[in-house]
Amino acid sequence: MLDQTERSDLPLVEVEDLHVRFFDGDETVWAVNGVSFELMPGQVLCIIGESGSGKSVTMRALMRLLPSQRSVISGRIRVGQFDIMALDERQMSELRGSTVSMVFQEPMTALDPVYTLGRQIGETLMRHEGCSRRAARKRALELLQLVKVPSPERRLDSYPHELSGGLRQRALIAMALSCRPRLVLADEPTTALDASVQIQILLLLRKLQRELGMGLIFVTHDLGVAAQIADQIAVMYAGRIVELGKAADVLLHPRHPYTMGLLASIARDPLREHDIEAIPGSPPDLRVIAQGCSFAPRCKFARAACTAAIPSLRRVAGDHVAACLLIEDLPHEGAPAAVLASLA
Amino acid sequence: MVPEPVPRVAAPPPTAADDPRDRGGRAQPLLIVENLRKHFPIHGGVLGRKNASIKAVDDVSFAVLKGETMGVVGESGCGKSTLARILMGLVPQDQGAIVFDGELVGGERGLSLRELRRNMQIVFQDNDSSLNPRLPVVDSIAYGPRVHGMGRAEARTLARDLLRRVGLDPALFAFRYPHELSGGQKQRVNVARALALNPRLVILDEAVSALDKSIEAQVLNLLRQLKQTLNLTYVFISHDLNVVRCVSDRMLVMYLGQVVELGPTDEIYREPKHPYTQALLESRLAVDPRQRVEAAPLAGDPPNPVDPPSGCRFRTRCPFAEEVCAEKRPALGEASSHVAHIVACHMADPQSGHSRTAPSPQRAAAALVG
Numbered sequence: 001m002l003d004q005t006e007r008s009d010l011p012l013v014e015v016e017d018l019h020v021r022f023f024d025g026d027e028t029v030w031a032v033n034g035v036s037f038e039l040m041p042g043q044v045l046c047i048i049g050e051s052g053s054g055k056s057v058t059m060r061a062l063m064r065l066l067p068s069q070r071s072v073i074s075g076r077i078r079v080g081q082f083d084i085m086a087l088d089e090r091q092m093s094e095l096r097g098s099t100v101s102m103v104f105q106e107p108m109t110a111l112d113p114v115y116t117l118g119r120q121i122g123e124t125l126m127r128h129e130g131c132s133r134r135a136a137r138k139r140a141l142e143l144l145q146l147v148k149v150p151s152p153e154r155r156l157d158s159y160p161h162e163l164s165g166g167l168r169q170r171a172l173i174a175m176a177l178s179c180r181p182r183l184v185l186a187d188e189p190t191t192a193l194d195a196s197v198q199i200q201i202l203l204l205l206r207k208l209q210r211e212l213g214m215g216l217i218f219v220t221h222d223l224g225v226a227a228q229i230a231d232q233i234a235v236m237y238a239g240r241i242v243e244l245g246k247a248a249d250v251l252l253h254p255r256h257p258y259t260m261g262l263l264a265s266i267a268r269d270p271l272r273e274h275d276i277e278a279i280p281g282s283p284p285d286l287r288v289i290a291q292g293c294s295f296a297p298r299c300k301f302a303r304a305a306c307t308a309a310i311p312s313l314r315r316v317a318g319d320h321v322a323a324c325l326l327i328e329d330l331p332h333e334g335a336p337a338a339v340l341a342s343l344a
Numbered sequence: 345m346v347p348e349p350v351p352r353v354a355a356p357p358p359t360a361a362d363d364p365r366d367r368g369g370r371a372q373p374l375l376i377v378e379n380l381r382k383h384f385p386i387h388g389g390v391l392g393r394k395n396a397s398i399k400a401v402d403d404v405s406f407a408v409l410k411g412e413t414m415g416v417v418g419e420s421g422c423g424k425s426t427l428a429r430i431l432m433g434l435v436p437q438d439q440g441a442i443v444f445d446g447e448l449v450g451g452e453r454g455l456s457l458r459e460l461r462r463n464m465q466i467v468f469q470d471n472d473s474s475l476n477p478r479l480p481v482v483d484s485i486a487y488g489p490r491v492h493g494m495g496r497a498e499a500r501t502l503a504r505d506l507l508r509r510v511g512l513d514p515a516l517f518a519f520r521y522p523h524e525l526s527g528g529q530k531q532r533v534n535v536a537r538a539l540a541l542n543p544r545l546v547i548l549d550e551a552v553s554a555l556d557k558s559i560e561a562q563v564l565n566l567l568r569q570l571k572q573t574l575n576l577t578y579v580f581i582s583h584d585l586n587v588v589r590c591v592s593d594r595m596l597v598m599y600l601g602q603v604v605e606l607g608p609t610d611e612i613y614r615e616p617k618h619p620y621t622q623a624l625l626e627s628r629l630a631v632d633p634r635q636r637v638e639a640a641p642l643a644g645d646p647p648n649p650v651d652p653p654s655g656c657r658f659r660t661r662c663p664f665a666e667e668v669c670a671e672k673r674p675a676l677g678e679a680s681s682h683v684a685h686i687v688a689c690h691m692a693d694p695q696s697g698h699s700r701t702a703p704s705p706q707r708a709a710a711a712l713v714g
Binding site: 261277283 | 419420526527528529556557558559560561562564565568583584585586587589590591623624627628629630631632633634635636637638639640641642643644645646
């Protein structure tokens with residue numbers, strides 16, 4: 001068994017200068033380019049970004065769930081007292097599902113269609129805690145009650161196809177929580193759900209995370225979802241964190257032009273006569289290494305200096321950081337905050 | 345607080361009826377759907393007998409005025425995509441009539457499917473699978489006009505012109521294949537293809553749902569510009585209530601195959617009458633960590649459309665459900681005009697016997713007099 005002792009004043013997760021490259025034939029895709037962050041125990045970090053920003057890859061790297069033949073991970077990753085990069089495969093599979101567990105986006109493909117829920121939840125327990133089949137079933141029932149599945153006794157013997165999307169996601173959360181993990185990684189767990197069900201799952205995750213004191217890293221592209229659950233928010237663009245800080249700071253007082261653009265491009269007011277403030281262009285091709293700020297080609301504030309060197313994260317206020325050369329010169333507390341106020 | 349939206353004039357813009365293709369006149373809705381029904385049979389057993397049916401669209405009626413955007417919202421399984429497919433003639437309806445600009449669709453003397461599709465086109469959500477991977481995009485766009493008898497060179501010229509209209513430089517993009525384009529670019533090509541036959545009505549079935557937010561905003565802007573310059577009418581199907589609010593003049597809300605509320609968008613957002621619409625609107629998440637939702641507006645998932653609840657289909661999740669809701673299906677109120685705000689709920693009908701019915705003005709006046 002792995003040693004489970006922990007100090008609560010140390011960060012639960014420390015990632016330092018994480019790089020991930022993928023190889024596809026002759027081509028190299030620079031998916032994650034120097035990501036660093038920390039997560040304190042019992043905190044929720046949301047990683048926000050659009051498709052291809054490297055948010056999911058970053059999270060999979062924490063569990064070393066990337067194809068080893070076609071990818072290279074470098075940097076330092078520490079979870080609890082484990083140095084993820086130094087563990088061998090056997091230790092990694094010990095860690096996955098016990099200390100760290102994961103909730104995926106698509107509950108239909110993440111569940112095995114030929115086993116009942118009771119078997120699938122119980123399997124994790126039997127594997128990691130070595131309990132008997134009977135004890136695993138009893139604990140699976142408790143877990144289904146914990147995630148508020150109606151008539152849990154009956155659901156233990158249900159197959160995934162017999163459940164609705166919301167119930168499947170609850171079952172998946174039950175499975176992730178089965179070995180009392182200290183860190184849960186959730187990759188867009190509510191994206192495939194309807195709005196009225198999405199809220200239920202978010203509230204459930206938030207409640208369980210608080211009650212069980214777990215750390216949670218939550219990947220999403222939806223700023224509204226992040227606002228509901230995050231303590232900290234990291235905004236990713238082209239494989240880098242461009243802004244990081246407390247949820248309220250990042251969402252209400254964004255300082256990076258990309259974050260500002262994302263907030264402005266949310267369709268919210270009747271627009272029959274005027275355009276939404278869209279970010280022009282599309283994200284960069286990650287097969288090419290950028291020499292300067294990756295967002296500069298789409299940025300309305302960009303200057304010559306922006307394309308010369310990659311901006312590093314600089315402190316804006318307190319623990320709020322942004323990677324932009326022009327932080328001091330940009331309008332802030334301005335338009336996006338005013339727009340948000342009008343939403344209230 | 346939100347400033348009160350200025351009530352908009354719901355009358356169609358003057359351009360729509362000035363269209364030379366117009367037949368029915370300005371006041372004639374471009375599309376009328378009456379009592380549309382589609383039940384998909386489920387076969388089972390050794391003999392393949394029909395043993396149940398999915399009630400995907402069950403008695404749906406509405407009208408789309410010329411030049412407006414009609415939003416259609418609802419959760420998965422509510423029948424909104426089946427509705428789109430029926431309108432396009434991709435699946436036949438079991439019952440009900442479709443009237444396009446005053447002409448009945450189908451039947452011996454009605455508008456043929458071919459003529460209908462010249463006037464009505466669709467953009468699907470999955471921008472990848474809806475383009476032929478073996479055709480350069482210019483030929484995908486030219487395909488429709490070719491089928492309708494246009495020459496090869498002329499169709500290609502038209503396609504290049506359309507690419508320019510949707511914001512893609514034909515010199516760069518015309519001979520690219522779909523796999524060489526990003527999601528947003530593919531969706532622009534799909535829009536161009538839908539416009540190739542110069543349609544009057546375009547159905548957008550979750551057309552921006554798969555796109556990233558920054559790209560979604562670009563495509564929404566494009567759709568608005570095209571609508572103005574090309575004199576289009578849209579049926580905009582989406583599950584995203586923020587986007588629907590943004591683009592549509594009127595909207596209808598579907599639940600398990602039925603319309604539960606229909607009316608001008610601003611009015612529905614200001615004063616939703618159906619408990620389901622209210623819950624949907626409350627399910628929108630504010631981008632402000634200070635305004636967190638503390639209780640879910642609805643419990644559970646939508647029920648299975650194979651065996652919908654009796655009476656009002658929403659009653660199993662409705663906080664105000666009473667006996668009458670199980671016994672009687674609430675009718676969508678009679679529309680006094682095409683633009684009225686109507687709702688299918690017993691609470692809105694003073695005669696229903698529901699304890700929470702709003703007293704009608706007449707009854708309230710009578711009580712005062714008495």
